[in-house]
Amino acid sequence: MERRDVLADAAIAVLARAGSRGLTHRAVDGAAGLPEGTSSYYFRTRSALLQACVDRMAARTLSEMASGAPPGPATVDGLVAAAVATVGRWLADDQERLLARWELALESTRRPELGAALQAAGARVRERVAATFAALDITEPERRAHDLVACLDGLAFDQLAGAGAPRDTAALRAAITDVVRGFTGAP
Amino acid sequence: MERRDVLADAAIAVLARAGSRGLTHRAVDGAAGLPEGTSSYYFRTRSALLQACVDRMAARTLSEMASGAPPGPATVDGLVAAAVATVGRWLADDQERLLARWELALESTRRPELGAALQAAGARVRERVAATFAALDITEPERRAHDLVACLDGLAFDQLAGAGAPRDTAALRAAITDVVRGFTGAP
Numbered sequence: 001m002e003r004r005d006v007l008a009d010a011a012i013a014v015l016a017r018a019g020s021r022g023l024t025h026r027a028v029d030g031a032a033g034l035p036e037g038t039s040s041y042y043f044r045t046r047s048a049l050l051q052a053c054v055d056r057m058a059a060r061t062l063s064e065m066a067s068g069a070p071p072g073p074a075t076v077d078g079l080v081a082a083a084v085a086t087v088g089r090w091l092a093d094d095q096e097r098l099l100a101r102w103e104l105a106l107e108s109t110r111r112p113e114l115g116a117a118l119q120a121a122g123a124r125v126r127e128r129v130a131a132t133f134a135a136l137d138i139t140e141p142e143r144r145a146h147d148l149v150a151c152l153d154g155l156a157f158d159q160l161a162g163a164g165a166p167r168d169t170a171a172l173r174a175a176i177t178d179v180v181r182g183f184t185g186a187p
Numbered sequence: 188m189e190r191r192d193v194l195a196d197a198a199i200a201v202l203a204r205a206g207s208r209g210l211t212h213r214a215v216d217g218a219a220g221l222p223e224g225t226s227s228y229y230f231r232t233r234s235a236l237l238q239a240c241v242d243r244m245a246a247r248t249l250s251e252m253a254s255g256a257p258p259g260p261a262t263v264d265g266l267v268a269a270a271v272a273t274v275g276r277w278l279a280d281d282q283e284r285l286l287a288r289w290e291l292a293l294e295s296t297r298r299p300e301l302g303a304a305l306q307a308a309g310a311r312v313r314e315r316v317a318a319t320f321a322a323l324d325i326t327e328p329e330r331r332a333h334d335l336v337a338c339l340d341g342l343a344f345d346q347l348a349g350a351g352a353p354r355d356t357a358a359l360r361a362a363i364t365d366v367v368r369g370f371t372g373a374p
Contacts, residue, residue, distance in 0.1 A: 019293060021208040099296060105348040106206060106289055122349070140361070143354075147342065147362035150349060154341015155334065161292040162309070162337060167330075174327070175334035182369015 007032055007039045008056035011049050016099035020107055023049065047111065054104050054114050057097060058121035065124050074135035076186040082132075083152060083176045088169070090156050098156055125149060136184060144183045151179050194219055194226050195243035198236050203286035207294055210236065234298065241291050241301050244284060245308035252311050261322035263373040269319075270339060270363045275356070277343050285343055312336060323371060331370045338366050 001009075010032035014023050028039040028049065043049045090098055101118070108114040126145045133141035155175055159166050167175070180186075188196075197219035201210050215226040215236065230236045277285055288305070295301040313332045320328035342362055346353050354362070367373075 017297075019208075019297060020206055099293065102289070102293055102344075105344070106286065106293070109286060109348050110204075110206060143358060143361065144365065146345075146354075147365065150341045150345035150362075151338035151366060152341070154337045154339070154344060157289075157292070157341060157344065158333075158337035161296050167333075171330060174330065175337075178331065178334065178369045179338060179366060180369070181372075182365045182367070185368075 003038075004042050004052070005056060007034070007042055008052040011039070011053050012057065012100040013096055015053060015103045016096040020103050025049065050104065050107060050111065050114055051117075053100060054108075054117040057101060057104070058117040060097075061121040062124055065128060074132050076136065076180065076184045079129075079132055079136075079184065080177050080180045083148075083180055084173050087152055087156055087172065087176060091159055091172075095160060098160060102157065102161070122149070133184070138184055148179065148183045151183075152176065155179070190225075191229050191239070192243060194221070194229055195239040197221075198226070198240050199243065199287040200283055202240060202290045203283040207290050212236065237291065237294060237298065237301055238304075240287065241295075241304040244288060244291070245304040247284075248308040249311055252315060261319050263323065263367065263371045266316075266319055266323070266371065267364050267367045270335075270367055271360050274339055274343055274359065274363060278346055278359075282347060285347060289344065289348070309336070320371070325371055335366065335370045338370075339363065342366070 007028060011023060011028045014027045014031050018027065023046070025040040025043075025046075026036060029036045032038065039049065043052050104114060105118060108118060126142070126149050129148060130141040130145035133144050138144060155172070159172065194215060198210060198215045201214045201218050205214065210233065212227040212230075212233075213223060216223050219225065226236065230239050291301060292305060295305060313329070313336050316335060317328040317332035320331050325331060342359070346359065
């Protein structure tokens with residue numbers, strides 16, 4: 001892996017573990033197991049470090065989307081299953097990326113330049129969902145895809161950082177089923 | 188207003204504007220227009236300052252819930268209207284509280300002691316929604332109320348810090364209508 005990517009991954013891990021406040025060049029060097037000064041050589045400012053995080057996260061999302069299985073037959077049940085699998089994978093394997101993404105999203109309210117890469121990655125995820133909605137002949141597919149992803153993100157936020165104890169898999173599946181049915185108009 | 192509440196409100200404003208990283212005693216004194224040293228007299232540590240923010244936010248939410256109009260006749264349309272009004276008010280008047288709450292929620296993943304007050308306030312909001320679900324004879328009212336609030340929070344997050352341009356009022360109303368109908372099983 002390229003040195004820049006190693007450092008960006010370490011920065012994402014620091015963001016998730018210690019928050020935006022904990023993101024320093026020194027912490028990134030430590031997390032990457034590299035000598036002090038390495039991350040500031042590649043990313044001179046804290047702003048460059050934040051930009052490296054969003055660029056790296058966006059690149060990983062886009063590469064996963066490109067290598068993912070093509071969408072199967074478009075059915076509401078298939079969409080529910082895909083949504084359950086996606087949120088389940090976020091929560092099981094990608095907690096660090098989720099927490100870092102929310103830190104970066106909040107940071108982007110103060111640094112709009114961070115927003116562009118986050119939006120590009122988010123748009124690609126939503127396009128895939130919109131294509132499924134369109135194949136199901138659901139009206140307003142882009143609007144509904146955007147909103148469904150926002151809701152799934154809200155359920156994941158609630159699960160990891162939310163106002164209650166984390167739910168079990170069955171409860172999460174029930175929630176996602178309700179939401180997808182709301183957006184697809186399925187009974 | 189009590190001095191402690193003035194300082195807690197100032198800390199919430201600082202959190203929203205500058206993030207967890209910007210939350211320092213000096214910044215809080217400045218935002219409150221009080222002499223340097225005031226906030227550290229009332230809240231000695233940064234941890235005490237964070238706790239003051241969550242306690243203040245929880246107290247405000249609970250007082251709003253207590254003084255709010257009693258729920259009207261329970262209908263799905265009434266629930267949609269209430270949800271649209273609530274999210275609209277969050278986005279119009281309470282952006283600062285929303286951004287601060289998300290900062291605190293992420294901070295609570297690292298400081299579990301902050302979670303208790305956030306959860307108490309969140310539980311009260313959800314109880315009111317659950318009562319409406321129960322009045323509508325919807326099964327699993329508590330589970331569905333919890334999930335609906337998480338989704339509305341996700342739509343608000345998307346609107347303020349999300350992966351796309353903010354939507355207009357009509358689009359937001361359409362999104363909330365879809366979500367509420369998903370959780371109520373209404374066509």
